Amino acid sequence: MTPASATQAAEPLVWLNGEITPLSEARIPVLDRGFIFGDGIYEVVPVYALADDEGTVRVPFRFAQHLARDAHANFYVQVTRGVAPRGHAFPAAATPTVFAMVNPPKLPGVAQREHGVRFEAREIAEAELREADEILVTSATKEVLAVVALDGKPVGGGKPGPVYAAYQRAKQRAKQREVQALRAAAAGLQEVEK
Structure with a gap:
């Protein structure tokens, strides 16, 4: 080729x-x-x-x-x-x-409020951002990303924190529920076809 x-x-x-x-x-x-x-x-x-x-x-x-x-x-x-x-x-x-x-393969995002993470849509002041314990960026194509440094200075401990970890665990559980629901629906269709 x-x-x-x-x-x-x-x-x-x-x-x-x-x-x-x-x-x-x-x-x-x-x-x-x-x-x-x-x-x-x-x-x-x-x-x-x-x-x-x-x-x-x-x-x-x-x-x-x-x-x-x-x-x-x-x-x-x-x-x-x-x-x-x-x-x-x-x-x-x-x-x-x-x-x-x-x-091609990418990991998408879902609204944070669905995973027990407090969510508020509003403008954030720069000073508030610089004082944050954790900063997360979400999107449909990136799922969730932990910001570990801002302008060269560590955010929180300089590594992903507990809110990020909780969100990731909840996201994985949600994906598995989707698989189970899809399999249950497919099994129901097969039963109807018999």
Whole structure:
């Protein structure tokens, strides 16, 4: 296999408006309302490869919750209102643009409040940040990261602390519950098919 063909084999495939195509060939017109007006939605759904006593299963983590709002992968979905002449009035006949893609292994995040960690969405003063015992950064693609130094000075003891550890334990338990629920649902479907 030549280096060029090895690169082609590794190229991700994407789903765009009903067709699966290599990422490098996917095209969205410049008059798409998502591009022109930011008129669309975007969501990331983590997909975990989890193992239990019965084997390994790929689980779209809290997929229903992701749709309702709010080895691993992330499933990205972007939907815009489609291509239309430039103008603010939305034409009734426009067809939505739908783009979906799965990215390589990453660990996603879930709202901290679901794990018993006090959560408050607000601005944080710099002085408050510098005095913190722990600083955590969360996202759908990074799960949770402990900040152990800020401007070269250690945060807390300079290593991940007890809130970080509690969050990680709770997150692992939540992932295992997802596997158990998926297996139970699959067993129920098999029973119905008999």
